[in-house]
Amino acid sequence: MKPIRIVCGTRESRQDFSTKTALGRSLLIHEAANPVDLMLFAENKQGLSSIYNRAIDEAKEDPAILVFVHDDVHLCDFSWSERLREAVETFDVIGLAGNTRRLAGQPAWAFVDDRFTWDEKRYLSGIVGHGSSFPCNVSNFGPVPQACKLLDGLFLAADSERLWEANVRFDEQFEFHFYDMDFCRSAELGGLSMGTWPLSVVHESGGAFGTPMWRESYRRYQAKYAEGGEPTPQETSVQKQTPVHQFHNPDLLKLMPTNAKRVVEIGCSSGALAREYKKLNPDVHYIGIEIDPSYAQLAREHCDRVLDMNIETVSAQLLAEDLAADCWVFGDVLEHLYDPWQLLQKIREASAPGSCVVACIPNAQHWSVQARLSVGDFRYEDSGLFDRTHIRWFTLVTMLELFTQAGLTVEAGVPRVFDEPQRERFLPAIHAMAAAAGRDPEMAVQDALPLQYVFRAVVS
Template sequence: MKPIRIVCGTRVSEQEFSTKTALGRSLLIHQAANPVEIRLFAENKQGLSTIYNRAIDEARDNPAILVFVHDDVHVCDFLWSERLREGVVAFDVVGLAGNTRRVEGQPAWAFVDDRFTWDQACHLSGLVGHGNSFPCAVSSFGPVPQPCKLLDGLLLAVDSERLEQAHVRFDEQFEFHFYDMDFCRSAELNGLSMGTWPLSVVHESGGAFGTPAWRESFGRYQDKYAMASTPKPQEANVQKQTPVHQFHNPDLLKLMPANARRVVEIGCSSGALAREYKKLNPHVHYTGIEIDPGYAQLAREHCDRVLDMNIETACADLIAGDLAADCWVFGDVLEHLYDPWALLQKIREASAPGSCIVACIPNAQHWSVQARLSVGDFRYEDAGLFDRTHIRWFTLVTMLELFTQAGWTVEAGVPRVFDEPQREKFLPMIHAMAAAAGRDPEMAVQDALPLQYVFRAVAG
C-alpha cells in the first residue's frame, strides 16, 4: 500500500513545526491512527509550486499519495488518512472545496468575477471550518462529494503515479496565488478527474483576495489562458458600491463583545458578519444598515432587521432611540463616508458608558500604496486599497485620531498583515525615506506592513 506523504511548506523550523503550526499539532495528535510520511520544507522561502514540484520529482522513485496542504490547516478527522485513500480511488485529484463549473475570467474557485461575486450555490461543493479555536465557524458550500472543475488549493491530494502518467505539474510562475487554479486547468486538460471529498479541517487564516500580489498573479493567469479583457477607462467602470461578497472578517468578529444585546452594523453587505456573530450570540438583536437595496435584501436572511439608508443622514434622535446599541460595527466602511468624524461623535453622544465601536479600516500607509505613489500609479480599482468608492484615507496615526477626536477610547487594535513576500524589496526604501524625514525608520517599516487595522473603541 502506498504511503500517504504530507507535502508542506512552512516558515517555522522543523523543530517548531509540531508546536507552532496547526498542521503540525494535528498530525501529532493523530499520528497513532494515521501514520504518514512528512515532506516538510521548513523555513521555506520558495513558492509553493516550486516545492510541490520537488515533491513530485522525488516521488518518481518512491511513489505515494501526495497531500499538498498549507501549514495553517488543522486536521480534525480521526480517520482522515482512510478518508483520503477513499477519495483518491473516486477521483484523481481530491480537494476540500470546489466548483462544478468554470466560467470565463473566473478568479477563484468560488467567485465568478474579480469583484468577488460568489457563484450560485448549486455549483459549489465543500465544507471547511474557519478560526483558531473550538468551536469554530463552519462554511458549508454545497454537497460533498462532487465532481469539480476547480478545487481550493488549501488541500489537494493525488496519487503521484497518476500525476507522472499525465505529465501534470505546478506552474512555478504562480508562487502562491493561482497555483491551484492553474493546476486544476492542467489536470483537466490532461484527463485527470477532480472532486471534493468529506474531510473535517479547520483553516486558521483567511485568503488574501484582492491584494496587490493577488492581482498581479491574476493578470499572469489571465494572460496564460488568454482571458484578459480590454481595459476600460476608469469613468466607464465606476462602481456604485464595493462588490457584495459572502465572507466575514474573522478579526472583526473576535473584537465584538461576546454578550452584546444590540448590535448595529453599518454597511452590512450580504450579512455574512451577522451570520457568524449570531452563531456565537444567538440572543442578540442585530440591525444591519445598508445603502444598497439589493445588498440589504441579501442581508435580511441573517439580520433581525435591515434598514436601506445612508447612515450619514441619520439624525441624533434616531441614533439615540431606535438605533441605540451597545456595539456599532464598521467593517471597511468609515473610509466610504464623507464625514466619519461627525458620525462617530454623534454615536458617542448617544451611547451609554461601556458601549463600543468595532471597526476595520484600510491602511493608506501600506507598502503597496507607497510603491505605487512613487511612480504615479494611482488608479482606482473595484476593491482593495484603491477601491474607487473610498472617500477618506487613513494611516494608523490618523485612525487613532479619528476615534479620540470623536470622544472614543481605543482599547484594542489588531494589524492585519498578510503574506506578501514581494514587499521585501520595497521596505528598505521606506526605511530610508523615514530616516531622511527625521522619523523612526523601524516604526515606518512596521506601519507599512498591515493591509488593514481592526479596532475596538469604547465610550468612557
C-alpha cells in the first residue's frame, strides 16, 4: 500500500513544527491511527511550487499519495487517511473546496472577479472550518463530494504516479499566489479528474487576496493563459453554438490525415467526428475542446480527452506543449470566434512543419443569404447560415485570405453544394448583379452555390 506523504513548507523550525503549527499538532494527535511520511521544509523560504515539485520528483522512485497542505490547517477527522485513500480512488486530484466551473479572468476558485465577488453558490463545493480552536466557524460552500474544475490550494492531494503519467507539475513562477489555480489548469490539460471530498479541517488563515504580491501573480497568471481581466461574453453566457447532434461532417472527415498521431478538434460537440475518425485511425490521441460543458460531457464518450474551455483564451505555450497536434479541426467553428485570424496564426507558430488545419466554414456568399439581404430579411436563427452565435462572416475569397494571413498554405478545398432547386429563381439575379459590378458573372454564380467550404491548410 502506498504511503501517504505530507508535503509542507513552514517558517517554523523542525523542532517547533509539532507544537507551533496547526498541522504539526494535528499530525501528532492522529499519528497512531493515521501514519504518514512527513516531507517537511522547515524554516522555508522557497516558493510552494518549488517544494511541491521537489516532492513530485522524489516520488518518481518512491511513489506515494502526496498531500500538499499548508501548515495552518488542522486535520480534525479521526480517520482522515482512510477517507483520503477512498478519495483518490474517485478523483485524480483531491481538494476540500472548489468550483465546478471556471470563467475567463477568474482570480480564485470562489471569486469571479478581482473585486472578490463570490460565484453563485450552485457552482461551489466543500466544507471548511475557520478559526484557531473549537468551536469554529464553518463555511459550507456546497455539496461534497463534487467534480470540480478549480480547487482551493490549502489542501491538495494526488497519487504521485498519476501526476507523472500526465506530466502535471506546479509552475514555479507562482511561488504562493495562483499556484493552485495554475495547477488545476495543468491537471485539466493533463486529463486528470478533480473533485472535493469530505474531510474535517480547520483553517487558521483567511488568505491574502488583493495584496501587491497577489496582484502581480494575477497579472502573470492572466498573461500565461492570455486572459483579460473581465470574462468574455462567450464565457459568461456560454451560448450553445449549434444544437447538439450525433452526425458528423463526411467531407471534413475525408480531408483529415488518416495517420495523425494527435488531433485537436475545436467545438467537438457530441464527439461524433471523433467517433468516426477513430474507426479509421484507432491509435490516434484525440482531444476535444468544447465551450459548452454539457456538450463536452457527451464528447468524452468518444474522445481521449475533452476540455470545456474557450480556445481563444489559450496561450502560445499551451498550444505548443499540452495541445501540440498533427491536425487541428474546426468544423463550423471559426465563424464563432472573435479573432480567428490570430488563433490560426498562433496555431501555425506553435505547430511543426507538416501539421495541418482542417476546417469547414459557412459561405456568406450563398444564394440564400444574398436573396434574404436583398429584401432586408436578416434575422438570426438557432443554426445554419444565420446562426445567432456567428461573429464572423466569410466568402470564398476571404476564407482563403484567412489562411494566407495566418501563414498557412491551402492544399485542398471542397465546396459543399446541396440539392436546392429553389435557388434557380435567384441565380439569374446574382449573375446580373455581378455583371453590373464589372465582375465575372459565371464565377459569381458558382461561388453562390456552396453552403460551406472544407479546407485543409498546412504549416510549411
